Amino acid sequence: MGKLLDVILLAMHSLSVHLVRSGLTMLGIVFGVCSVSVMLAIQTGASKEAQEKLSVLGSNNVIMNSIxxxxxxxxxxxxxxxxxxxxxxxxxxxxxxxxxxxxxxxxxxxxxxxxxxxxxxxxxxxxxxxxxxxxxxxxxxxxxxxxxxxxxxxxxxxxxxxxxxxxxxxxxxxxxxxxxxxxxxxxxxxxxxxxxxxxxxxxxxxxxxxxxxxxxxxxxxxxxxxxxxxxxxxxxxxxxxxxxxxxxxxxxxxxxxxxxxxxxxxxxxxxxxxEYAIMIPLKLIQAKAAQQKKWDMMFLVIASISLIVGGIGIMNIMLASVTERTREIGVRRALGAKKGDIVIQFLFEAMTMTTIGGLIGVIIGYFLPPMLKDTFDITPIVSVPMLIGPFLMAVAVGIISGLYPAKRAAALDPIEALRHE
Amino acid sequence: MEPVINLESVTKTYHVGVGVTALDGVDLVVPDGQYVAIMGSSGSGKSTMLNLLGCLDRPSAGKYYLGGDDVSTFSDNRLSEIRNTRLGFVFQSFNLISWMTVTQNIEIPLFYKGVSRSQRRRKSAELGDMVGLGDRLDHRPSQLSGGQMQRVAIARALSNDPMVLLADEPTGNLDTHTGEEIMEVFTDLNARGRTILMVTHESHIAAHADRVITLKDGHIESDIMDYNVDEHHG
Incomplete structure (x- = not known):
């Protein structure tokens, strides 16, 4: 447990050295997680609205009006x-x-x-x-x-x-x-x-x-x-x-x-x-739901793309970081770091970035949807359990995008790494 | 008494296109407490020798006993542990991690050994004091002079109380005066029983050692005992 905390503190410290760089890299994840959260909120709001309308008009009803x-x-x-x-x-x-x-x-x-x-x-x-x-x-x-x-x-x-x-x-x-x-x-x-x-x-x-x-x-x-x-x-x-x-x-x-x-x-x-109009609430709602589904899909794709782009950003920065810190990796290996220790160190740096970014994104995602009420004709619904998904996605992005750079860092030959200028 | 280091016909061959033999059947026995300088021109095999002795590399043939264990067969992870607990490295360019403080640098080997934070703090403060940098523990390497940085590196190398201190041109990046100061630190450590193996190409630096080994083309060309090792060191 103490060791885990040590590794996290090490990652935080390392990231704090390049605060601007870490912050900008994190931004990609913040936006990604935020858009996924907002999308979920709108989707939840829309489906609840549809349910309510259906229950009011009656899903089993057919309404006919004289016109x-x-x-x-x-x-x-x-x-x-x-x-x-x-x-x-x-x-x-x-x-x-x-x-x-x-x-x-x-x-x-x-x-x-x-x-x-x-x-x-x-x-x-x-x-x-x-x-x-x-x-x-x-x-x-x-x-x-x-x-x-x-x-x-x-x-x-x-x-x-x-x-x-x-x-x-x-x-x-x-x-x-x-x-x-x-x-x-x-x-x-x-x-x-x-x-x-x-x-x-x-x-x-x-x-x-x-x-x-x-x-x-x-x-x-x-x-x-x-x-x-x-x-x-x-x-x-x-x-x-x-x-x-x-x-x-x-x-x-x-x-x-x-x-x-x-x-x-x-x-x-x-x-x-x-001189009559037939309204079938069920059909109306179904049509609306189908349309909503299309929008949801599109939004989900966009949100996922922004998360992927964020992940690529993380990977890019981590690869640059590994190259930049080759010497450090060599020193650590000489002083007794195992390959696994190096993997963990770099993986945690990536994960720390995405976790913090995810946390910020989720917080924005919690407070932003209610403000969008007027933009969409839907009242978005946010809840804390709903935001667990996007947050875990961010953590996963950290693992996925951090693993390759971390493995590359660990695979460095310590002798070569020590000689690196 | 078992020697700290025992090389038995160690050979190292690199396969870069044609095979190059960097070390060719070297035998070397270093008893506990000895201060050994390894000299040789570039290409003599002294870097290869240091990498092998430092467990950063494995011999192509032959055996390497470090503290009684044949480490030439050890896995990568076990070699990491050996480097961590039995060896201390001092480099020419200090190799301190620039974004970490003096304390944090000294703590690195303790960190990988799994020593708790409070114990690490205590030990690093103690070692910082020992090399005369007790008042600069929170400084960054960039705020230190070359001599001070090398002292931090020495403190770091000693943090896990290693069997052998390996130094690679420790005065190479220092002016003569500072270099002498650092040599005093080594002499002092040796006087307190620390086994030291130092690679250098400067004979006046090698002169501080008990024993000077000269490598040439992967062979030991000469092995001179300048001073006899006092029995009490063993």
Whole structure:
């Protein structure tokens, strides 16, 4: 143990003599290890993000949205004043067709949206996105309720004037008060708040800014009708959309992938316009993961190259050092150093450089990724165990790049070495 | 009493294109405590002789007994151990390691012997004192004069209390006055019983020795006992 410490101290001392040279040589390893660490952090962040998105949208779900088809240009030129009724989107008949024909559909939820003014005591007259949903909406999308409850089948059946609001709205409209049991007015109609949802997952086509308010679908249709009337720039547009969103839950992931083409063909048969969009979270995530994998590979290659370049730098310097210190090697051999002692001495010098370089690289690699959050649209994740790999890589680079110069040093003939000028 | 060094018809042949015989059947017996100078012109074989005696090389034929062991058959590692424990080297150009301090230089043989750090510190301080450099232990070789550097080298050579001190032109890089001082150190060491083998081409340096051996073309040309070795040295 004491001997090992002696060898390490000897290596440190020797490196400290050429501080600038050792430092510059080390830099290659620092960059290499740092880039490997950052790459790992980004990769981990990306895969975690993908997992989260998948769990939010549901890997077994197929989400279909009604979209307004591109306007036919054949109609009369220019916008007309007056009433226009636009009828498009997913029909009830489509749902029946899909549920009957697509294998593996476990359950489905539907959404009907309408933009309405809401009114409550402290926050008044703003538009909210009223979502008429089926009771299983919460379960299918795995939404969390922080207070109260979600819409029940009974609420649906009795067309109850109940609503579920978001945490954001609850905070804004009711401050510290418990919103459950309070009343909110939607287009003049009172609704009792029965629950608060703690967060709205992205990619559902709604965000907190839309101020979504969830009510039973039956209540929506009963109170506000299926035709949504919007006033826009003095124009009144009416939209007749039977189903705004359809969320199908499939048995498993393979059912999801098999369902996609079947749903597409059903929809293509029933609609001659593109008035729907099919989103398959699983596919989206898979595509993203595949793309991410390509980037990861490329980055890994670049990071490895920089480590290799660092290793070559170490080897180069060590070879120069051996030549420069031939005389020293001869002296040491004359004074009793075995070949192994010389190997160990030079190997430890290389390893000390890469170990220190690796340590610095890992430290930078720990603190740098969080700063890159805005550069990549991914939140990199770093952890100490994750950095053990890059660090060990640096140590290994030291061994690999130091071994040849060290062996060469040991192989020197002591007589020749002593004569070396 | 067994001799410290016993060469039995040692031959060394180099194969550089044609074979060159550098030493040709040399016999040499050096008893303990003797101070031997080896002289000879360049090409006489004295460097080869020193390399063999210093266990840096093995003879092509013949036997070399050092302290009773036939080291001519020893492996590379065992020869390293022999050099470390039984031999002390003093070179013409001092051969101190420039980036290490006086103490660290003196410690090198102790380091390879596996002596603990605290013991090394103690021993190197002791030896530094002995050669009169007790106040310069933390100096670098570049901060020392030639004579001082050679003293450090002598201290280093003595650190493992070797059977034989091998010196290769120890005054070759020193001025006459400093050279004489270093010779005094050797004489002093010999007086305290140290066996010394010194290669030199200067006869006034060789004159300090008990016995002067002259090599020529790989043979011992002459072997003169200037002084009889006192029995108490053995």
């Amino acid at each position: 307004e088809p591109a306007r036919e240009t054949s109609g009369g030129g220019g916008p007309r004043r007056g009433v226009r009724l636009k009828r498009f989107g997913i029909k009830h008949a489509d749902i029946k067709c899909i549920v009957d024909n697509v294998p593996g559909v476990e359950d489905y939820a539907t959404v009907n949206k309408v933009k309405l003014r809401y009114y409550c005591v402290s926050d008044r007259k703003r538009y909210s996105l009223v979502m008429g949903v089926t009771p299983n909406y919460q379960d299918i999308l795995n939404l969390r309720i922080s207070q109260g409850r979600f819409i029940s089948a009974a609420d649906m059946l009795h067309m109850q004037p109940y609503c579920v609001i978001t945490e954001t709205l609850a905070r804004k409209a009711f401050r510290c008060e418990n919103p459950v049991g309070q009343t909110i007015r939607l287009k003049g109609q009172p609704f009792d708040i029965i629950g608060v949802m703690d967060y709205i997952p992205s990619k559902l086509g709604i965000s907190e800014e839309d101020i979504p308010i969830f009510i039973p679908k039956s209540t929506k249709v009963g109170k506000f009708g299926e035709i949504n009337v919007n006033w826009y720039d003095g124009n009144m547009t009416s939209e007749d959309i039977q189903v705004d969103q359809l969320i199908l839950r499939m048995e498993d992931e393979s059912a999801v992938l098999k369902a996609a083409p079947v749903i597409s063909s059903i929809m293509e048969k029933n609609h001659d316009r593109l």
